[in-house]
Amino acid sequence: MGKVNQLFKDLMARFGKGAAKVDLILNRNQFQLGDVAEGKLVIQGGAAEQKINKIDVRLMVVIRYDETEYVHAVTSIPFYESFTIHPGEYKEFPFQCQLPYDLMISGHYVTYFFNTELDIAGGIDQKDRDYIEILCPQSLQQVLNALNHLGFREKHDSRKFNGHVQEFAFFPTDFLQGKAEELEFVVAVQPDGVRLLLELDLISFGHEKELKREVFIPNHLLESEDGLVSELKRILEEMAEYAHTDYHHDSHYGHSYHGHSHHGHGHHSSGMAGAVGGFAAGVVGAMVVNEMLDNDDGDDDDGGLEGFFEDED
Incomplete structure (x- = not known):
């Protein structure tokens, strides 16, 4: 038995x-x-x-x-x-x-x-x-904390993968409320700081206008909470100020700014495509594009960071 x-x-x-x-x-x-x-x-x-x-x-x-x-x-x-x-x-x-x-x-x-x-x-x-x-690396978390201090709240669809890289998306609750609809960025974390491609969606005469700016935030500024908040506020105010122009100049840290309307993309070469791919998409992102999404449309980026944002058109 x-x-x-x-x-x-x-x-x-x-x-x-x-x-x-x-x-x-x-x-x-x-x-x-x-x-x-x-x-x-x-x-x-x-x-x-x-x-x-x-x-x-x-x-x-x-x-x-x-x-x-x-x-x-x-x-x-x-x-x-x-x-x-x-x-x-x-x-x-x-x-x-x-x-x-x-x-x-x-x-x-x-x-x-x-x-x-x-x-x-x-x-x-x-x-x-x-x-x-x-979790976010500490340097990136400090940027998120500074944006939170300015009243920006992370959206539910933040950190999504757009087919190239991961995007972070925020909406204003205090600073720039009524002027901006959304703030997005992609990021490259580097040994000496953080590089961001900011995209600010502004409301201008009833029409949405996108402005993009690439900025580099060095480690010494990341370590200063008040200084980082002030610098991000200055950058975003400057972007909003030139919402009605097609303006190009060198920023405080020597990185370029390019504003454009929703239907016009300027050519802005930064050489940072590899750095952003290395952090924000990385090997996983490459595998997703090549193996999972079968993305074979042959589109080429223009060499700068701007190509990493989805074209809403």
């Missing part, structure tokens, strides 16, 4: 009932770019002895783009060693994963999770899913 019961348990385990379980337990679930995710993999034996071929852990990104959800593997951490797990046996393995530096930041349109799969010989594989959050 005991042998019959065991045969029944073995059969049920093959179909997933009473099978071994896998659980990835992380020490934390919030990370900065480049952090090491650490924890342990726990295997709990089921009702029958089972052979485990391998354990696969993959970091997955989920991107909502153009009303479609795309899921892609960022990196894989395989455990190729096979072993046998006995009924009720407990096994534990250390886990470590170096997170890339060029991931997009978590938001409503970008999410990440570790997908753990237990490959069971002759049975149904068991899976576990653990969501993590990729």
Whole structure:
């Protein structure tokens, strides 16, 4: 009778009932770019002895783009060693994963999770899913804090992937309220500071007008909360002041400004396309474009940052 019961348990385990379980337990679930995710993999034996071929852990990104959800593997951490797990046996393995530096930041349109799969010989594989959050780098967070101080609030559709890079979007609640509808930017985090391509959508005589300006904010200014707030306010006021002109000049930090109407894009070469791609889209962004979105329209950017914004027309 005991042998019959065991045969029944073995059969049920093959179909997933009473099978071994896998659980990835992380020490934390919030990370900065480049952090090491650490924890342990726990295997709990089921009702029958089972052979485990391998354990696969993959970091997955989920991107909502153009009303479609795309899921892609960022990196894989395989455990190729096979072993046998006995009924009720407990096994534990250390886990470590170096997170890339060029991931997009978590938001409503970008999410990440570790997908753990237990490959069971002759049975149904068991899976576990653990969501993590990729936080803004400190230098970028300081910019967000300064904008918040000025009364800009991040929109629900901020941090979305536009097919090239990740965009941050805000609406005014105090400063520039009634004059501006939206502030967007793409960002390149550099060792010596942060480079932004700002796009300010202004209301001018009942028509929307877009103004773009590329600025570089050095580390010493990022470290001064009051100074950063004052500088961002100055830059945005200057953009709004020249809303009715097609004005070009050197800014305080030596970076160019170019205003244009909604239907006219000026040619502005900055050489920063690689830097913005390196942070804001990165390897993941390139894979999304090339493999997930099958974006093969052959459009070329003009060499500057402006091409990274979606053309609303």
